[in-house]
Amino acid sequence: MAPNSDTEDHDDESRRSFLKLAGGVAGASTVGGLAGCLGGGGGDGDGNNQTDQTNTDSDGDTQTDDGGSSVSELSYWAVGTTNPEDWSSFKDESGINVNYSAAAWSPGETVTKLVQGTASQDFDLAGNDTTLTSVLQEQGAIKPTNLQELPNWERVYDEVKNSGPTEVDGEQHSLSSVQNGDSVAYLTDEVGDPGSVNSYGILFDEEFQGKTSMEAGWATAFHKVALYLKRNNMAEIEDLENPSESDVDAVISFLLEQKNNGQFRTFWSGWQTAVNLLSKKEVVAMDTWEPVVFALRDQGMNAEYLEPKEGYSLWAIGPWMTNKGAKNRDAAEDLVNWMMGGWYNAQITTIRGYLSSSDLGIEYAEDSEDFDAEFIEQRHEEVRSRFSDDISVFGERYPDTFSYMNSQWNRLTS
Amino acid sequence: MAHDNSISSDSSDRGGVDYSAQQRLPAVLRPLVDNDRLRFGLQVLPWLSILGLLVFLPLAAIFVWSVAIPQPFGFKLGFTLENYQAFFDSYRVDTFFTTIKEGVIQVLLALVFGFPIAYYAGVLKRDSKYTFPLMLLFAIPFLTSYILRTLSWISFLGSDGVFNSVLLFTGIIDQPLGWLLYSTFAVRLGMLASYLPFMIFPAWLAMSRIDDEILHASADLGGSPLATIRHVVIPLSIPGLLIGAVFVFVGVLGESVVPVILGGGNISLIATIIDNAVNSARLPLASAISAVVLLFAVLLLLAWEYVYGLRTVGEI
Numbered sequence: 001m002a003p004n005s006d007t008e009d010h011d012d013e014s015r016r017s018f019l020k021l022a023g024g025v026a027g028a029s030t031v032g033g034l035a036g037c038l039g040g041g042g043g044d045g046d047g048n049n050q051t052d053q054t055n056t057d058s059d060g061d062t063q064t065d066d067g068g069s070s071v072s073e074l075s076y077w078a079v080g081t082t083n084p085e086d087w088s089s090f091k092d093e094s095g096i097n098v099n100y101s102a103a104a105w106s107p108g109e110t111v112t113k114l115v116q117g118t119a120s121q122d123f124d125l126a127g128n129d130t131t132l133t134s135v136l137q138e139q140g141a142i143k144p145t146n147l148q149e150l151p152n153w154e155r156v157y158d159e160v161k162n163s164g165p166t167e168v169d170g171e172q173h174s175l176s177s178v179q180n181g182d183s184v185a186y187l188t189d190e191v192g193d194p195g196s197v198n199s200y201g202i203l204f205d206e207e208f209q210g211k212t213s214m215e216a217g218w219a220t221a222f223h224k225v226a227l228y229l230k231r232n233n234m235a236e237i238e239d240l241e242n243p244s245e246s247d248v249d250a251v252i253s254f255l256l257e258q259k260n261n262g263q264f265r266t267f268w269s270g271w272q273t274a275v276n277l278l279s280k281k282e283v284v285a286m287d288t289w290e291p292v293v294f295a296l297r298d299q300g301m302n303a304e305y306l307e308p309k310e311g312y313s314l315w316a317i318g319p320w321m322t323n324k325g326a327k328n329r330d331a332a333e334d335l336v337n338w339m340m341g342g343w344y345n346a347q348i349t350t351i352r353g354y355l356s357s358s359d360l361g362i363e364y365a366e367d368s369e370d371f372d373a374e375f376i377e378q379r380h381e382e383v384r385s386r387f388s389d390d391i392s393v394f395g396e397r398y399p400d401t402f403s404y405m406n407s408q409w410n411r412l413t414s
Numbered sequence: 415m416a417h418d419n420s421i422s423s424d425s426s427d428r429g430g431v432d433y434s435a436q437q438r439l440p441a442v443l444r445p446l447v448d449n450d451r452l453r454f455g456l457q458v459l460p461w462l463s464i465l466g467l468l469v470f471l472p473l474a475a476i477f478v479w480s481v482a483i484p485q486p487f488g489f490k491l492g493f494t495l496e497n498y499q500a501f502f503d504s505y506r507v508d509t510f511f512t513t514i515k516e517g518v519i520q521v522l523l524a525l526v527f528g529f530p531i532a533y534y535a536g537v538l539k540r541d542s543k544y545t546f547p548l549m550l551l552f553a554i555p556f557l558t559s560y561i562l563r564t565l566s567w568i569s570f571l572g573s574d575g576v577f578n579s580v581l582l583f584t585g586i587i588d589q590p591l592g593w594l595l596y597s598t599f600a601v602r603l604g605m606l607a608s609y610l611p612f613m614i615f616p617a618w619l620a621m622s623r624i625d626d627e628i629l630h631a632s633a634d635l636g637g638s639p640l641a642t643i644r645h646v647v648i649p650l651s652i653p654g655l656l657i658g659a660v661f662v663f664v665g666v667l668g669e670s671v672v673p674v675i676l677g678g679g680n681i682s683l684i685a686t687i688i689d690n691a692v693n694s695a696r697l698p699l700a701s702a703i704s705a706v707v708l709l710f711a712v713l714l715l716l717a718w719e720y721v722y723g724l725r726t727v728g729e730i
Contacts, residue, residue, distance in 0.1 A: 104693075106693050108693055108694045108695035108696075109692075109693055109695070111487060111695060112487065112488060112695040115487045115488070116487055116488040139487060210592060216674070216679075259679065264678070264679065265592075265596055265678060266596040266677075266678030266679060267678065267679040269674070272565075273565075273675075276568065280572055280573065280574055281573065281574070282572060282573055282595075282596075402694075403694060403695075403696065406690065406693075406694035406696075407504070407694070410687070410690040410694075411504075411505045412679075413679050413682075414505065414509055414679070414682035414686065414687065414690075
């Protein structure tokens with residue numbers, strides 16, 4: 001049945017109203033411990049309303065409330081960072097299965113597949129660095145997501161709502177579902193305690209020659225070095241977020257000199273390599289992801305994540321609504337709403353230590369034996385402060401000089 | 415039985431060739447089979463089709479893309495040499511020369527280490543029942559992931575790896591040797607471990623086919639073992655050694671794992687540059703580099719044909 005536009009709008013509005021109401025009730029029920037009474041069955045607040053909003057027909061397909069589309073499965077192509085590794089909670093609540101496919105955190109590959117390739121028609125949702133939002137919107141590969149109308153949106157942190165890259169022409173095109181401010185992991189026994197170490201300069205300190213490492217990809221590494229050079233007046237950097245060719249040259253020139261002096265042990269890539277480099281003490285300081293520090297501490301090592309006076313390199317990853325997803329909009333937005341909800345937020349921060357999008361995760365964890373609410377709250381506070389300081393930078397991963405950046409960075413790492 | 419006998423008799427009348435199948439064909443199709451050239455053409459058609467579909471079509475795409483015009487989000491078909499220019503006017507061409515140099519080094523290393531092993535198995539122990547099973551051991555690494563195999567070297571070459579630990583324990587060194595890992599040495603070692611079997615197997619096969627009588631004749635004529643190797647074994651095993659050399663060299667041309675994992679940014683090979691171009695959404699550039707590498711490999715084969723003739727392959 002072809003949807004009547006008037007009916008669709010009406011239904012949509014009713015649905016949104018109901019979602020908000022249900023979300024509010026469910027949120028309250030989570031706080032008040034009433035979830036069990038409402039038959040929540042362990043689902044979080046937003047989950048209950050999704051169950052209410054979907055009907056499973058006899059052949060197992062789910063009829064969404066726009067009356068025009070029926071989906072039993074959503075395909076989600078995204079960086080592993082946003083993968084909670086268990087989608088059963090959403091399946092239980094909505095009846096919709098999530099078919100997750102891993103994507104590389106590679107800006108060029110992502111843009112190519114979405115703009116030139118068929119990814120926008122193959123997947124309902126795609127999740128990658130949110131700074132790609134603008135170029136993907138310009139090329140018509142993604143559609144706006146009605147985030148403001150989803151019930152959990154009001155619980156999303158202001159730092160996440162205002163993180164910038166997800167909004168194009170006044171319209172929200174993506175939720176920043178996972179984010180962090182990146183810096184440097186270091187071994188305190190070798191480098192010093194946090195009170196005495198506060199700069200990216202430890203990566204380039206002659207004392208640690210041959211004992212530091214940079215990431216093989218430029219996506220976060222570049223901005224850290226640019227921050228270091230600019231904030232310490234060591235080079236002319238015009239634009240930290242969207243670097244010009246001369247900005248790129250300044251950073252690459254500095255790094256090439258460091259490399260030629262034997263400063264870097266290696267250019268690393270991959271989680272296990274990152275952990276091993278520090279745990280085996282091949283290096284003592286390394287530009288890397290924060291969870292590496294948690295892994296080192298689990299091994300009994302004294303490791304810290306740098307609080308750089310020059311500022312963090314901010315990043316966020318979130319789901320875009322593709323052209324295919326726009327045809328299954330209600331189901332796709334239900335999934336986005338779920339990603340702002342309790343279980344997903346608690347899970348993401350627990351397994352990766354990153355900031356998820358809302359405080360619903362903390363609430364969910366407080367009522368659950370599966371999560372450590374204190375840890376989640378502490379991590380959320382730490383990362384939110386990075387997003388609200390005045391010095392950290394949200395660098396473009398698809399800058400105007402993208403091709404030049406790649407070429408020069410590859411020259412450095414080759 | 416009578417019927418069988420008649421067929422047999424009929425076949426023997428035609429010089430032992432059984433034409434009965436052709437005779438059973440409808441008359442209209444018989445010319446297709448009777449014509450030698452046509453029959454040969456029909457026989458090779460399936461193979462040419464498969465070859466064209468799986469090999470030449472992708473190769474043609476590489477050449478077409480290599481002259482395509484780059485666009486902000488991909489490319490459009492057309493003709494430009496700027497992709498080749500981006501290769502020849504940059505650090506990338508230096509990496510290509512580095513790759514050729516490393517390929518030659520790997521071939522030499524594979525000969526130095528592979529020849530004695532092949533000689534031992536193919537000549538000295540050719541009659542031992544243990545030779546074949548032992549040689550198969552060299553194939554075992556191919557049953558595991560190439561990346562994991564390469565990563566495992568880190569446990570041996572790292573600062574607290576096996577080699578450094580032994581050297582420190584025995585007092586030979588008092589500081590870990592940093593150059594063992596994340597260095598050109600590590601890349602060469604990792605590649606040698608990967609490509610040595612590609613030299614050993616064809617060399618072993620070539621040597622194992624040298625007639626015993628020839629080896630004995632050399633000894634009977636007073637030839638020392640070294641003289642026998644020089645004047646008998648090496649000349650007769652050259653086809654195998656050449657094939658091994660090509661396998662090793664071409665392997666290095668396509669190598670993108672070992673330098674990234676073990677090189678530490680100190681050495682890079684051309685396949686990594688191609689990977690980088692693909693990941694940077696510069697498919698025309700990647701294609702141009704691939705086309706140059708491919709043409710170089712073809713030139714090598716033509717040189718081989720000019721010097722030795724490709725028929726030597728069949729002499730193994």
